[in-house]
Amino acid sequence: MPADQTPDPSGGDKISFRDVKAEIRRRIERRIWGPGDLVPGEIDLAEDFGCARATVNRAMRELTEEGLLERKRKAGTRVRAMPLRQARFEIPLVRAEITAMGAAYHYALLSTQTVPAPDWLRDRLGLRAGARALHLRCLHSADGRPYQFEDRWINLQALPQAETADFALQGPNEWLVQAVPYSEVEISFLAAAATVDVAAALGIEPGEPTFTAERTTWWQSRAITHVRLSFARGYRMTTRY
Amino acid sequence: MPADQTPDPSGGDKISFRDVKAEIRRRIERRIWGPGDLVPGEIDLAEDFGCARATVNRAMRELTEEGLLERKRKAGTRVRAMPLRQARFEIPLVRAEITAMGAAYHYALLSTQTVPAPDWLRDRLGLRAGARALHLRCLHSADGRPYQFEDRWINLQALPQAETADFALQGPNEWLVQAVPYSEVEISFLAAAATVDVAAALGIEPGEPTFTAERTTWWQSRAITHVRLSFARGYRMTTRY
DNA sequence: CTGTTTCATATGTATAGACCTAAGCAGAAT
């Protein structure tokens, strides 16, 4: 995780929790406190740094959150023997992703269909037999070139208003965000061979490796939607930390 | 992000920042505070909830961190119109990943070679012409089945001790973690067609879609290592939030 | 009408003090 973005308030005289974080980081990087070592308690550090315990506490709490420290009551705080490598990916809406690249965003609805949910979908979303689902296929383009193919299923039991919504102009993702405020999500990434229709939509060869994301969304324990996103050739999901 | 893991301290009488978080979450989910709305100030909320401002502050700070709120001084706090979808992936060592599945971990070093860094690598790591690099190829297996093929390059200028290290028993990843404490990382995920040697190592067909991670690591602005990890057929990287 | 200054205000953070709680440890009881 990058350093905090607030500018260095080094003019100030009081010690900030940021200063404490930075100093602890430094001591870990320089191996002054080696992996697995027990670090001094909050009270001692507060005294060393000339600040309140709460300040040290916040610094250490955040460093723990970032994977550098391990804390346990009574046992004290230790430098993680093996720093937790964690990456955070922002999952923007396609529109935002494309316009952020400075490209023109274009959306097209390829097909809509209300059908009985297939078995694998019923299984995935926990629907009863015979449940109906809305099946959408869309294409998102950047500067006229296919960027992402969206294959979406919406649970009509949970979201009946989806059946009458118009997805010709607004993508289902954007419609859903305004229809369902906040939700539990399971997302996975995988490499898949392009199926015939994915290949046709993206303008690639069937069987080509395709970076794919699958996302299932629940709201208050009810499955709302399942989507499979297939990205154009050469797509990379990148982050720094 | 999942709810905090600490057990509900509902026996307590004082209001916890967790309670405040949960209640604010509820109000957002139930649309009591709709997207884009300005929410009451910390002082008002503290009064409402019957707790100190610091408690409300922590609750709102964390919700902001989690992408549900937007805060600006003087302007106040708003519900994010479009909640920031962010996923955090833990990048465990392969060993941990495999043993966590309950499978037996096995590591094999396929080849080691000290060579002049190829152009693409020099470019990637910012090395000068003629710089030497250590090139390793390894296979990580789960219950005897290939799981991940590792194609790693180590900058010998930055880490000369790598040349004499023994990677026959310990994987380069684990060696590096103990050699370089904490580092800046760029990681990307992509779908690639298996090259001949990747396919041979993983026991798949050349050209098969392969989930691939590429990671470059710096320490104090010096490039340390670049690695390309190719995962076995069917691999998925999954998370919930 | 536009650029500048001032002011009020919401958030951001530091502090001292208090109490809670998990958990390591030691000594007692079995």
Place this chain on the structure above:
DNA sequence: ATTCTGCTTAGGTCTATACATATGAAACAG
């Protein structure tokens, strides 16, 4: 030796208070 019991300790959190800082908005100047 093993289990139980309490003491002690380090972190976890809340409170009340104070000051810092960014910034929207209003007052003001050109």
